[in-house]
Amino acid sequence: MPDARAPAPGAGGPGSRSFGALVRLLDVLAGLLSAGLLVVGGLLLAAQLLAPSVLSMAGWGQASGPGWPRVGAQLLVGVGGEVVVRLRGRLGRGPRVAADLAVIVAAVTVIVWAWWP
Numbered sequence: 001m002p003d004a005r006a007p008a009p010g011a012g013g014p015g016s017r018s019f020g021a022l023v024r025l026l027d028v029l030a031g032l033l034s035a036g037l038l039v040v041g042g043l044l045l046a047a048q049l050l051a052p053s054v055l056s057m058a059g060w061g062q063a064s065g066p067g068w069p070r071v072g073a074q075l076l077v078g079v080g081g082e083v084v085v086r087l088r089g090r091l092g093r094g095p096r097v098a099a100d101l102a103v104i105v106a107a108v109t110v111i112v113w114a115w116w117p
Helices: 016-057 068-090 093-115
Strands: none
Touching (some): 016 068, 016 093, 068 093
């Protein structure tokens, strides 16, 4: 009779529980960063399109908006991150961690580039 305390074949050992928690943490962080960049990118797109006309009509002078490179980078990383978030359920643990880390690194890079003085 097999030992009831032994893990089933393929179930992983004692460290798999903490690794699963790490994968879920990376999933959440990648999802939050990509969604946040997508929302901020959309707001920046609206500002880029509306700022020059709205501010000049208000009498505040000329405005150029945030700039197309910042808008494009945030939208690109946000959309790419959301694609990874939607597709990661089909991936194994290793590729899933790699995809999450790629989204996190890309998001942090864009945030630092676009917002750091």
